Amino acid sequence: MKKLFTVETLKKCMTLKMLYLIGAAGLVLFHLAYGVWYQVLAYQKQTLSLADFQPVDTELSGADTVYNLTDDPQLIYTGRVKSLWIKCSFSAQPGEVVAFYSRGTANEWSADRMRYARQIDGYYVFDFPVGINQVRFDPGAYASVETQVEDIQINAGGLAEKIGFTYGELLYWLILPMLVYLVIAFVRYAVFEENL
Amino acid sequence: MSIIPVLLLNITALLLSHKNKKDSAVNLLTLLMGGLCVIYLSALVNLLFWGTVLVYCALAGYGIYVACRMGFKNLPGALRSGMTVSLALFDLSYVVFALLYLLKKPLVYYWDELRIWAPSAKYVFYYNKLYSIGTNALTCDQNYPAGNALLTYFTQFFAGEFQDYFILLAYAVLLCAVFAAAAALVQKKTGSKPVAVGTFLLLLILPFTFIYHSAAVNYSQISHAYATTMVDYNIAVVFLAVIVLYLYSQGQLAYLLPMAFLVTVKKNGIFFSLIALCILACFAVFAPRQTRKKLPVLLRNAVCAAAVLAVCYGGWQWHVNRFTVPVVGNSYGLSYDHTDPAEPEQTVGEEPDPRFIPVSEATPLAIVIPRLRSARYQQILAEIGYNYKTNRETVFGRDVFLILGLAVLGVLSVIFSKKEDKLPLFLIVLGMTVGCYLYGLVIGYQMQFYHDLMVEYPRYMVNYYAAWVMLQIVLFMVFPSKKLALKTAFITVTVLFTVKNSVLWNPAMTVFDKGQNTYAAEQQLRAEFSQVKSQLSFGDRVCLVSPYQDTQLWYSFRYELLPYLCGCDTLGTDIDFSVGFCTPKQYNSEKPNMYFADKETYRQIMTEYFDYIYIYQPEEEFVASYADLFSDGIAEGGLYQVTQGDVPMRRVQ
Known part of the structure; x- marks a missing residue:
């Protein structure tokens, strides 16, 4: 056990190859832990109806239909949300379907805090960061589109979705070990005055 | 299958590095560029397929030759010892990008992608010849030399059915190869691995800083570099390749290969190769090292560079003049x-647009x-x-x-x-x-x-x-x-800055993670168009009648339909088939571009130039003008075969 924490072993871990391996392992472990935590500890699955949403620039034209009054239709839900699953169909091409999220409950929205939908089994699925208390679903980006909502759920999905690997993380995996390697190299050069 | 060329390049580069003592990443770039130049020249004289076969035979042949000489037993050892950090970074990055494209399957849907870059690559892929051969120069567009299509052709030579992301895979080879060679150059000059890795990383993530981002709306908005087939970014990359190869082996002529390719990437490539030449001239003229033989070396370089530019640039002009179909004009009085x-006519005195x-x-x-x-x-x-x-x-x-x-x-x-x-x-x-x-x-x-x-x-x-x-x-x-600290600090700070400010920070905004409706819509449209293809046979020409001259739709259809030709003029007419036809009845029409053709003229044109007509969502005006010519009176549109009968257009079931 003592041998594991020597300077030599640490140095061995600082090669680029090792960093890539550690990165891959770390990514997998992080996602597994995240998925388990999400499943076991937090966030109850819940089924909602349209009545739970506060409409802005939209009109509830029936129990399960929404009509876009302008090109910026919004449906706002206030509550603890980790993911939003909406199964719906549109009367016309709606444009991009997006959801915004906010930690507060004061209807503050920004393009930096937005998610595009993934499509799983006919559901539009949005995953949000931890600690979100208000979300805004935009049923399209055009006026005069009617949305027929079949089902709305929050915090749904199986373990596979909760583990939540994304393709973009491949890119992180490519970039981050290099970045860590550079920071380490700089420290080794500046602090330990190693000749790199 | 698209991994074969990369593997072959890798092996040959590794073996070559034993002989010429260069970094294998530099060898890989030189081989890639050399191969592309051979292919370009052979394509200009309509021998594209054989030129490519020659390049692959040379690559494989060299590997087999070396293996025979050193014995197959020693081969893995030789390969391993030639491996450098730069080549490893090339391989790793290529694999990551390849995986991303394979999993995500991005589609081209930006205007110029659909109009030029993607169809030219797809045409060359299926026909084994340049798109300018045997077509009207006006429809093949002389503005756009063939570099990008040939790069795709070369790297996807062994692939089966064409996919949109093949072009992106090809670009990934180019980008990663150049960046890896740059890293190899830095490692050679500074002797420092971290600085080399830092250079590679900076170059690799540069595009993510190249946009002032609010939310990204579509694929092509991300920096015009990754996941777009627009070639603008490639120009910069190939430009860098020229400088890198020159600095890596001063006194050798390897840098002429990327310079030749640079001319073929886009029309303004020639401008960039001239800038590159000026930069190389700065080094060559003011470098004090080889003072004795300076003038002859300079002269040799100048003559060679001028020859390369003349052959590549002039060669394209010659090719277009030699192989495109001359325009005979139409005799229909359109x-x-x-x-x-x-x-009403514009009033006199008003300021002209x-x-x-x-x-x-x-x-x-x-x-x-x-x-x-x-x-x-x-x-x-x-x-x-x-x-x-x-x-x-x-x-x-x-x-x-x-x-x-x-x-x-x-x-x-x-x-x-x-x-x-x-x-x-x-x-x-x-x-x-x-x-x-x-x-x-x-x-x-x-x-x-x-x-x-x-x-x-x-x-x-x-x-x-x-x-x-x-x-x-x-x-x-x-x-x-000796300013390693400064370099490393520069790398670190810039990288941190980049990551903090870029799309990399928010996975939903990277091009690779975005679920999208527009993507699904385009996919659906393509699937619809793709059904038409099952009715056609190789070389058939199809006329698309698109609703309200939706030109984007027209380009999308034309691209999807390949290898069957839509609107690609092989007969030398000067009719622009993306524009609608109509008899001049409706004077209150709001349509901007229109040929006024009566029924008989329309019938003549269609029977002469096309085998099929595809009507996508027929519009009233078109139906009112030409319904008599179609067997079912253009009920819902669809595919019609053009025949010589009384009612020439027959609905295909």
């Missing part, structure tokens, strides 16, 4: 009408002599000037700040470099800063011939800026001596 007859001021007298001299400029040119220049100062979309800040920052970085590398390198480096930074103005003038000169304003200013500028940023990064890494 009038191509922009105007709506119901609209500056976009339509004639530019027929413009000569390239106007670039340097202001009084020769047309009003249209002046107007574009004013717009470029305005964008220089205010535009925030090209890079992470305003353009002027970028230019200033690059100049400062250049001056820093002058200050920290050795005495003998100071003058060339200073001339380069001066040249690039002044060149920025000159590049604006050149772009303005070219733009005056198009009926288009500077709506795509960021895209026009991105290749110059990107080329300059990459060049400056590499020069800064290579020349300042």
Whole structure:
């Protein structure tokens, strides 16, 4: 056990190859832990109806239909949300379907805090960061589109979705070990005055 | 299957590095560029397939030859010992990008992608010859040399059915190869692995800083670099390749290979190869090292470079003149009408639209002599000037700040470099800063011939800026001596800055993670078009009648339909088939472009030029004009075969 924490072993871990391996392992472990935590500890699955949403620039034209009054239709839900699953169909091409999220409950929205939908089994699925208390679903980006909502759920999905690997993380995996390697190299050069 | 070329390049580069003692990543880039040049020249004389076979035979042959000489037993050891960090980074990055594209399957759907870059690559892929051969020059567009299509052809030579992302895979090979070679150069000059890795990383994630991002709306908005088939960014990359290969092995002529390829990437590639030449001249003329044999070496380089540019640039002109079908014109008396007859004529004295001021007298001299400029040119220049100062979309800040920052970085590398390198480096930074103005003038000169304003200013500028940023990064890494701390700090800070500010930070905004409706819609449209293909046979020509002249839809259809031809004119007419036909009944029509053709003329044109007509969502006016010619009176549209009968268009079930 003592041998594991020597300077030599640490140095061995600082090669680029090792960093890539550690990165891959770390990514997998992080996602597994995240998925388990999400499943076991937090966030109850819940089924909602349209009545739970506060409409802005939209009109509830029936129990399960929404009509876009302008090109910026919004449906706002206030509550603890980790993911939003909406199964719906549109009367016309709606444009991009997006959801915004906010930690507060004061209807503050920004393009930096937005998610595009993934499509799983006919559901539009949005995953949000931890600690979100208000979300805004935009049923399209055009006026005069009617949305027929079949089902709305929050915090749904199986373990596979909760583990939540994304393709973009491949890119992180490519970039981050290099970045860590550079920071380490700089420290080794500046602090330990190693000749790199 | 698209991994085979990369594997082959890898193995050959590794084996070659035992012989010539160069970094295997540099060898890989040289091989790739050399292969592309052979393929380009063979494509110009219509021997594309055999040229490519030759290149692959040479690559495989060399590997087998070396293996036989050293014995197959020793081969794995030889391969392993040739491996360098640069080549490893190339392989790793290529695999990651390849995986991303394979999993995500991005589609092309930006206007120019659908119009030029993607169809040209797809055509060459299926026909094993250049798209200009046997077609009307007007429809193959002489503006666009074949570099990008040939790159795709070369790297996807063993693949089966064409996919949109093949082009992106091809670009990934190019980008990663050049960046890896740059890293190898840095490692050779500084002897430091971290600096080399830092260079590679900076170059790799550069595009993510190249957009001022609010939310990304579509694929092509991400920086015009990754996941888009637009070639503008590739120009900058190949430009860097020229400099890297020259600096890596000074005194050798390997740098001529990327220079030749640079000419073929896009029409303004020649401009970039001239800039590259100027930069190399700075090094060659002011380098004090080989003073004795300086003049002959300089002369040899100049003659070779001039020859390469002449062959590649002139060769394309010769090719177009030799192989395209001459335009014979149409004898149908079709009038191509922009105007709506119901609209009153423009009143005299009203200020004319500056976009339509004639530019027929413009000569390239106007670039340097202001009084020769047309009003249209002046107007574009004013717009470029305005964008220089205010535009925030090209890079992470305003353009002027970028230019200033690059100049400062250049001056820093002058200050920290050795005495003998100071003058060339200073001339380069001066040249690039002044060149920025000159590049604006050149772009303005070219733009005056198009009926288009500077709506795509960021895209026009991105290749110059990107080329300059990459060049400056590499020069800064290579020349300042013994300032490793500074270099590393520079890398670290810049990288942190980049990551903090870029799309990388938010996975939902990277192009690779975005679920999208537009994507699904385009996919659905393509699937619909794809059904038509099952009815056709190779070489069939199809006319698309699109609703309300939706040109984007028309391009999308034309692209999807390949290898079957839509609107690609093989008979030398000068009819533009993307434009609608109609008998002149409806004077209140709002449609901008229209040929007025009566029923008989329309029938003649269709029977002469086409085998099929595909009507997508028929519009009333078209139905009213030509319904009699169709077997079911154009009920719902669909595919019709053109025959010689009384009712020539027969519905295909």
